[in-house]
Amino acid sequence: MPAVLITGAASGIGRAAALQFAQQGWDCLLVDISPAIAELPQHCLAQGAASAQAFALDLTDTQALTQLGRQLAALPALDALVNNAGISDSSGRPLVEQAPAQWQRLLRLNLQAPQALFETCLPSLKPDARIVNVSSGAGHKAIPWRGLYSPSKAGLIAWSQSLARRYPQLSVSTLCPGFVRTELVQGLMDAGRLALADAVAKIPLGRLAEPKEMAAALVFLAQPQARVLSGQVLSVDGGSGIYGGSSRCALSTAVPAPLQTPLHLQLQPGSDAACDGAWLQALQAEDGAQVATTPAPCQSLISTQALAGGDLVEAVLRAGQQFAAAHARDASLLLLLPASAPDDVPTWQHQTALAAARMLVATLACEWAAQGLRINALLLSPEQATGAAVAQLLPLVRFLTGAQAQFVTGQSLDISGSKESQHG
Structure with a gap:
């Protein structure tokens, strides 16, 4: 069965992707710094994964990546690598007032770690492997008061496109999610710190995405038929990236269709x-x-x-x-x-x-x-x-x-x- 390595797999989009890969019978290698990653393999196996293994490590730790490379050498070759791990900056502090330690950590994880992980995994990748890097709509637009989040995501998009040119035998694509109803976002809404109407004000489709919708895109991009999208950016954002209107978008009353709805x-x-x-x-x-x-x-x-x-x-x-x-x-x-x-x-x-x-x-x-x-x-x-x-x-x-x-x-x-x- 095909094998995939997913970073940031303990929660949110990464966890949803792991479970969808599992449902299709993939071998799932799951990476996250959170100790909660240890519980995910059993859930993946219950969903139908051929095998599932967790790696609790810090992707900015060079020694940890070296050890991961040794472990991968003893495992089946990878069909896909999903660079999903990342962090944001919620401090609200202007960049000029941030200490180096604050912005360096974000840059190392969001931009440098995917590059280092690719080099680590390269000997274990199949000749036609797919690399999927998870950026953000913030990579196309500057979002102030969030540190180097937008610059790091813009850099990730550029690196993906460069990688696609450097390794034409591979398929390298970028997923740019919009506003997703992750555990964090749902918690903010439940606590009254984020109003749904405000969250969708610039989303033409009028709703938040569900993690499973991002996961479906990741699973597609990780398959051989997605090769035609190598070097491309797929924005799954409900239209927020193209919207230039000044009026607020209305909340949608429609219920999203199940992902497996038959297509005609x-x-x-x-x-x-x-x-x-x-x-x-x-x-x-x-x-x-x-x-x-x-x-x-x-x-x-x-x-x-x-x-x-x-x-x-x-x-x-x-x-x-x-x-x-x-x-x-x-x-x-x-x-x-x-x-x-x-x-x-x-x-x-x-x-x-x-x-x-x-x-x-x-x-x-x-x-x-x-x-x-x-x-x-x-x-x-x-x-x-x-x-x-x-x-x-x-x-x-x-x-x-x-x-x-x-x-x-x-x-x-x-x-x-x-x-x-x-x-x-």
């Missing part, structure tokens, strides 16, 4: 017969049944309209309008966008339109969120839009459109590998 995909076709045919054939082969090709009420929709050429922004808006007209609430739209320019379109013109289209995706996500409607996009190369590559992308498509990613909205992920699209 439909195709919203464009005018490219080869592209539509490839996607329809792949969907039919996977589901073993006919797939509708006309806009109609369904749980999830894949749109190829923007791949058919013409004005990119207009195509995205038209696809969105058709989707919204057919779905009152609780549905998901995934747009497929061309990452590179057609031969008859200048690169600068395509990149201009693509930037506008990506912002349109984010804008629609913010406007639709109160209805429980989600929209995301994948930027594809011409080779990925048709042929055998389509079937290889279906696991990612099913993840993004299904219940396991129901806290993901407004994201445009470039999986084309195109330098043009990445630097446009």
Whole structure:
């Protein structure tokens, strides 16, 4: 069975991830500084883990990492490494007033420890192993009065992308959680120190994420089918990272769907017969049944309209309008966008339109969120839009459109590998 090493596994997202890996039968190696980590293996075994072992250690301790490396050498090779451990700064003190010991501890654990642990685990990683680093939405935006938390998370994102380039045989991705209802957050709300309405004021989907939703993303990113996301950042934040409005987001009254809710995909076709045919054939082969090709009420929709050429922004808006007209609430739209320019379109013109289209995706996500409607996009190369590559992308498509990613909205992920699209 596959093996995964998870740090920060004693509580919160790490614990939820350990239990979900266990449910899928993984060998679970569980690392945390808390003595509570000793109790987790038995829970993982009860959930179905092939094996489970706890390591109580401080990830900033060089000698402890050396000892961990020796122990790993005697164990099966790792299929995945999840760098989840981290701390925040709740002192509220300005950075200029902090003693070195205060900010150095945070930087060592949040940024330097993942790098040191990777070097420790490298001899024990399988050639195609997956590395998943847990950053934060704070890595994209400065959060004052929390010390070096935002800088450390920004550095972690940059290191992940650098690592993906340095080790192309590995899959290295970053998860950026939004506001999650961890034990700590729930305790603050129970004590009256945090109001739920204040917590979701900048979350378009109008609720907090549950740890199990972050865990579902980690489990997906740790599997071979997530290789197309190597070097990418997946923000599971309910749209908070894309929201630029000045008004407060309303609390959602909807109940999140169970993570294992069956998924029903439909195709919203464009005018490219080869592209539509490839996607329809792949969907039919996977589901073993006919797939509708006309806009109609369904749980999830894949749109190829923007791949058919013409004005990119207009195509995205038209696809969105058709989707919204057919779905009152609780549905998901995934747009497929061309990452590179057609031969008859200048690169600068395509990149201009693509930037506008990506912002349109984010804008629609913010406007639709109160209805429980989600929209995301994948930027594809011409080779990925048709042929055998389509079937290889279906696991990612099913993840993004299904219940396991129901806290993901407004994201445009470039999986084309195109330098043009990445630097446009």
